[in-house]
Each structure stands twice: as structure tokens, then as C-alpha cells.
Amino acid sequence: xxLFKISVANLKEKKLNSFLxxxxxxxxxxxxxLLLLLNKQLDEQFRRNIRGIDMVVGAKGSPLQxxxxxxxxxxxxxxxxxxxxxxxxxxxxxxxxIIPLSMGDNYHGFRIVGTTSxxxxxxxxxxxxxxxxxxxxxxxxxxxxxxxxxxxxxDTFASSHGLDSDGDAHNDKKYKVTGIFEPTGSVVDQLVxxxxxxxxxxxxxxETPAAEIKENDPAHEEEMGDAHHEAEKQITSALIQFRxxxxxxxxxxxxxxxTSMQAALPSIEINRLFSLLGVGIETLRALALVIIVIAGVxxxxxxxxxxxxxxxEMALMLSMGATRTKLFFMLLLEGLILAITGxxxxxxxxxxxxxxxxxxxxxxxHYSIREFNLLPEELYLLAGALILGLLAAALPSLGIYRLNxxxxxxxx
Amino acid sequence: xxxxxxxxxxxxxxxxxxxxxxxxxxxxALLILGQSGRGKTTFLHLLALLxxxxxxxxxxxxxxxSGLSSTERxxxxxxSLGIIYQRAHFVSALSVIDNILxxxxxxxxxQDKEKASYLAEQLGFADHLNKKTTQLSxxxxxxxxxxxxxxxxxxxxxxxxxxxxxxxxxxQKVIELLKKQSSLxxxxxxxxxxxxxxxxxxxxxxxx
Numbered sequence: 001x002x003l004f005k006i007s008v009a010n011l012k013e014k015k016l017n018s019f020l021x022x023x024x025x026x027x028x029x030x031x032x033x034l035l036l037l038l039n040k041q042l043d044e045q046f047r048r049n050i051r052g053i054d055m056v057v058g059a060k061g062s063p064l065q066x067x068x069x070x071x072x073x074x075x076x077x078x079x080x081x082x083x084x085x086x087x088x089x090x091x092x093x094x095x096x097x098i099i100p101l102s103m104g105d106n107y108h109g110f111r112i113v114g115t116t117s118x119x120x121x122x123x124x125x126x127x128x129x130x131x132x133x134x135x136x137x138x139x140x141x142x143x144x145x146x147x148x149x150x151x152x153x154x155d156t157f158a159s160s161h162g163l164d165s166d167g168d169a170h171n172d173k174k175y176k177v178t179g180i181f182e183p184t185g186s187v188v189d190q191l192v193x194x195x196x197x198x199x200x201x202x203x204x205x206x207e208t209p210a211a212e213i214k215e216n217d218p219a220h221e222e223e224m225g226d227a228h229h230e231a232e233k234q235i236t237s238a239l240i241q242f243r244x245x246x247x248x249x250x251x252x253x254x255x256x257x258x259t260s261m262q263a264a265l266p267s268i269e270i271n272r273l274f275s276l277l278g279v280g281i282e283t284l285r286a287l288a289l290v291i292i293v294i295a296g297v298x299x300x301x302x303x304x305x306x307x308x309x310x311x312x313e314m315a316l317m318l319s320m321g322a323t324r325t326k327l328f329f330m331l332l333l334e335g336l337i338l339a340i341t342g343x344x345x346x347x348x349x350x351x352x353x354x355x356x357x358x359x360x361x362x363x364x365x366h367y368s369i370r371e372f373n374l375l376p377e378e379l380y381l382l383a384g385a386l387i388l389g390l391l392a393a394a395l396p397s398l399g400i401y402r403l404n405x406x407x408x409x410x411x412x
Numbered sequence: 413x414x415x416x417x418x419x420x421x422x423x424x425x426x427x428x429x430x431x432x433x434x435x436x437x438x439x440x441a442l443l444i445l446g447q448s449g450r451g452k453t454t455f456l457h458l459l460a461l462l463x464x465x466x467x468x469x470x471x472x473x474x475x476x477x478s479g480l481s482s483t484e485r486x487x488x489x490x491x492s493l494g495i496i497y498q499r500a501h502f503v504s505a506l507s508v509i510d511n512i513l514x515x516x517x518x519x520x521x522x523q524d525k526e527k528a529s530y531l532a533e534q535l536g537f538a539d540h541l542n543k544k545t546t547q548l549s550x551x552x553x554x555x556x557x558x559x560x561x562x563x564x565x566x567x568x569x570x571x572x573x574x575x576x577x578x579x580x581x582x583x584q585k586v587i588e589l590l591k592k593q594s595s596l597x598x599x600x601x602x603x604x605x606x607x608x609x610x611x612x613x614x615x616x617x618x619x620x
Contacts (some may be wrong), residue, residue, distance in 0.1 A: 001517045002517065006503065006505070009503075009505035009506050010505045013505035310504075313502075313504065316497075316502075317514070319489065320489075320518040321486055321487065321489060321518040321519040322518045323483070323486065405462050406463045409457070410453045410457065
């Protein structure tokens with residue numbers, strides 16, 4: 001027998017009231033915690049992938065779309081740009097590295113990206129087995145691609161056209177797996193990497209039969225001739241690193257004004273994206289706070305009511321030697337137990353929510369969110385929940401100091 | 413042993429009570445009889461240190477209990493007095509055994525489960541120890557509250573209308589148990605009642 005046991009017994013005695021209070025707190029805490037988790041992990045995922053990329057160039061269009069498609073591989077590309085224009089940028093002294101990217105095909109929904117070994121170096125992807133692609137039509141698989149597709153080194157596969165898995169298959173040309181990357185936690189995990197030539201080769205061959213049918217079309221012959229010309233080779237976009245921050249000031253404007261390409265700055269676009277998402281997150285957070293306040297009111301009401309009913313019990317315990325402070329603590333403890341229960345189940349709920357969200361995100365975007373550790377903000381949340389429980393319990397419990405023992409005992 | 417001298421108490425100038433002196437030795441029993449409205453419960457609450465008298469004093473085991481702080485009174489009440497109320501009230505969330513042990517806990521004594529089971533055996537509710545108190549009949553509940561009053565081996569047992577809600581059969585049983593158990597632990601037993609059935613049970617009687 002101790003205060004804790006009495007408090008727990010009292011809470012159990014009023015099962016539904018306690019359940020309602022804890023449930024509301026669970027929902028409120030769960031929502032806030034889930035928002036915190038999602039916010040942090042999306043932010044981390046997004047920032048991890050833009051680290052070291054100062055600028056992206058691609059076809060004109062939406063800069064956000066260019067960033068999303070080139071860095072995160074989640075939106076459609078804006079179009080193609082001539083390789084020669086990109087190569088011309090190499091002469092600019094501010095530019096340190098240029099990583100060309102060429103997209104357009106996929107294998108079972110995983111994008112096939114033509115690039116150079118610099119892309120691999122940039123994301124610090126290490127080869128787990130096999131070797132990096134070196135010849136055209138050789139590919140190295142991201143860890144998640146390898147796991148989901150069950151392709152092994154030496155296997156061959158045909159890609160499908162487009163970025164959805166239901167595009168037309170390029171059956172005539174098959175890719176060969178030469179290596180598999182270790183998991184990096186970056187976008188590389190969900191990509192099939194090959195060199196630029198592979199992507200050109202696939203599409204040249206795809207176009208050739210069509211060209212043969214219209215052999216007499218002069219315009220098309222000209223196009224065919226151009227396609228084989230090195231200068232007219234096209235890529236989708238390029239990731240660019242500056243030698244020093246001065247580049248940020250001049251180069252994007254130069255590109256946007258003087259070339260057919262556009263330059264987009266990842267940090268600016270991502271901040272824009274997050275401020276768009278922020279409105280929704282703020283609304284949800286406000287809603288969650290309202291739920292938490294209602295939880296506090298519910299704790300208050302249920303303790304207030306039960307205290308009215310238990311007035312005689314309180315007088316009895318006082319007559320049996322309990323001090324008022326002791327009973328006050330007993331009542332506070334009831335509020336605290338509810339707060340802790342609500343907090344723990346809220347934290348659990350948010351992890352379940354995160355897990356479900358991560359499963360959905362993985363299916364749709366091949367992004368996974370797998371950090372279930374307690375966030376520092378969640379400790380503040382714990383402090384908030386405890387204060388709420390204490391306050392909600394303290395207000396009605398102060399009545400214990402005004403209780404007239406003799407009168408209460410005599411009344412019933 | 414408990415004695416009282418010249419006890420007076422008033423709720424308001426119109427409602428004043430003065431009470432007869434009483435004395436009850438260890439192992440003895442005293443019946444205080446009176447009709448309702450004569451201040452029976454007030455008298456018992458004065459003896460139980462729940463109310464402060466306007467005048468007069470109370471002695472328990474030779475100690476005069478005036479001019480004590482409320483903490484001291486609470487302590488003496490918890491350790492030296494066992495109180496039984498008209499309707500047996502309990503902490504409804506707790507089981508029978510926990511309600512009995514609560515008496516030890518709140519008085520700051522060691523929780524004596526063996527004694528609780530022994531008393532339950534003696535008072536005839538040993539089968540109900542793990543039930544909730546609301547599942548018990550009124551007679552059983554009153555016996556549980558006797559056990560609760562005995563847990564700290566008090567010097568004095570005060571009972572306020574312990575039998576008024578009971579039928580003849582239970583009334584007889586409860587009063588016999590009260591007398592037997594209080595004399596076993598050497599306590600004075602003071603019963604305040606208007607229940608005429610108890611008149612023949614107590615040689616020592618005081619009328620309000």
C-alpha cells in the first residue's frame with residue numbers, strides 16, 4: 001500500500017474517464033511528435049542529398065521541378081539540354097565540378113541514370129560487390145534496387161521507357177549488372193547508374209527503326225545525322241559545384257540570360273518547398289496543441305468530478321492520519337500518471353505513424369525514413385505533458401486544503 | 413483510557429452543546445445514548461480530535477490533549493484512536509485488505525498483513541479480502557471497518573452509531589465483536605448511539 005498504488009487504483013476505478021483523458025493526450029502528443037519526426041527526417045533527407053551541390057542546370061521550366069528531378073529523382077525532368085553547352089561551362093573559373101545526368105528510362109520504377117563516376121564520388125557511394133560500370137550498357141545498382149529487384153551481378157535486364165514502370169520496354173538492348181553499391185542513405189540507393197553513352201545508345205537504337213520507315217523524309221535524315229554528331233548530344237541536367245561562393249552571384253544569372261538552359265539553386269528551392277509545406281505543418285501543429293489542451297481539460301474535469309464523489313474518502317483518509325499534502329500529492333500523481341501514459345502511447349503512436357508513412361513513401365518515392373530515436377524536442381514535449389498533467393490535477397486538488405473533515409464525515 | 417471534562421462546543425451562538433464528563437478505563441466499554449439532535453456525533457468528533465472544543469479537556473492514556481497543533485492531533489488520532497462510523501465508508505477503489513492496511517500506512521506504521529488476515533478470520537470476512545468493499549453486505553462492511561479500527565492497536569475505540577444500519581442479527585454480532593476485540597487489545601470502547609437495542613449490552617451508560 002502506498003500513494004502510487006492508491007492513485008493507480010483510483011484511475012482504474014474510473015476506467016472510461018482515465019481512458020478518455022489518456023486517449024486525448026495520446027492523440028495530441030502523437031500528432032506533434034509525428035510532425036517533428038517527419039519534419040526532421042524529410043529535412044535531413046533533403047539536405048543530405050543537396051550537400052555539395054551548389055547549382056543545377058537543366059532545360060528551362062520550373063526551377064523546383066528541376067531540383068526535384070535532378071537531385072531527388074522524384075519529379076519529371078524539365079527537358080533536355082545540349083551537352084556542348086554544359087561542357088562550355090567547364091571553362092568558367094568559378095566552376096569546380098560538373099556532373100552530367102541523363103535520364104529517361106527505368107527498371108521496375110527505379111530510374112536509370114546515365115552519369116559519370118563523379119556522381120558516385122560525390123555521394124561517396126562504395127561498391128559492395130562487383131565493379132563500377134565502365135562500358136556502355138553496364139550498370140551498377142543502388143542497394144535498394146538490388147534488394148527489391150533481386151538482380152545479381154552478371155544478370156541482364158531490359159529497361160522501360162519513361163519514368164513509370166509501365167512504359168514500353170527497350171527489349172532489343174539489355175543492360176548488364178556489373179556491381180552493387182552499399183547503402184548510402186542518399187538518393188543513390190534507389191538508382192540504377194550507368195554511363196551517359198548507355199542512355200544515348202538505347203535511344204538511338206529505339207529511333208533507328210522508326211527512321212527506316214520514313215527513309216525518304218529529309219528532315220528526319222538530318223536529325224539522324226545530327227544525333228550522331230558529338231556536339232549535338234543531349235543530357236537531362238547537370239549538377240554543379242562552385243570553386244568559391246562568388247560563383248553563386250554571377251553564374252546563375254549568366255546562364256539564365258545567355259544560354260538555352262536554366263540554373264536553379266537547390267538551397268533556395270528547398271527552402272521554398274519547405275515554406276510551402278510549412279503552412280500545412282503549422283496547421284496540424286496548432287490542431288495537435290488544441291487536442292492537448294482538451295486533454296488537459298478532460299483530466300481536470302474527470303479529477304474534479306471524482307473528487308466531488310470522493311470527498312468522504314478524502315475526509316476519511318485525513319481522519320486516519322493522512323496529511324492534506326499527502327492527499328494532494330496522491331491526486332497530483334493521478335494527473336501525472338495520465339500524462340506519462342498519454343506521452344508514452346503518443347510517442348509510440350507517432351512511431352507507428354512514421355513506419356506507415358515510411359512504407360508509403362518508399363513505395364511511391366523509394367525514400368525511406370527509418371529513425372525512431374527520441375528527438376530532443378520530444379523531451380520538451382514530455383516536460384509539457386507533465387506540466388499539463390500537474391496543472392490539470394492541481395487545480396481541482398487544491399480543494400483538499402479546504403475540506404472540513406468533521407462536517408464531511410458527519411454529513412453522510 | 414479516555415476521560416473528558418466540561419466539554420463545550422458551539423457551531424453558532426444559537427447552537428451550543430455542553431457534554432457530560434465521561435471516563436472509560438482500558439478494557440472497559442461505555443455507551444453514550446441520546447436522541448438525534450443532541451450532539452452525539454459532535455461529542456464523538458470532539459473525542460476523536462476532529463473538532464476543537466470551545467472549553468474543557470480530553471485525556472487519552474493520561475495525556476491531556478489541549479493546545480496541540482493539528483499535526484499532533486492527526487498523529488494521535490492515527491496512532492491511538494480507532495474510529496468506526498455509522499455507515500462504513502471506504503476508499504472505494506481499493507480492495508478490502510488494502511482498505512484495512514491503509515490504516516497502518518496512513519498512521520505511518522508497518523503494514524501488517526498477517527494481522528489483517530487474522531482479524532478478517534476473527535470477524536468472519538476472510539473470504540472477502542480481495543473483493544471491493546462495495547461488493548460486501550452492510551453487516552460485513554461494518555465488520556471490515558472494525559478490523560480497520562483495530563489495526564494500529566489503539567488505546568481507544570470510538571464508534572458512532574455502529575449498528576443503526578444493521579438488522580438485529582448483524583447488530584448483535586457486530587457489537588459482540590467490538591466488545592471482544594477491544595478488550596483483547598486492551599482498549600477503551602466508547603459507543604455513541606440512539607440504538608435502544610444496545611441498552612442491555614453495556615453496564616456503563618451516559619445519557620446526553
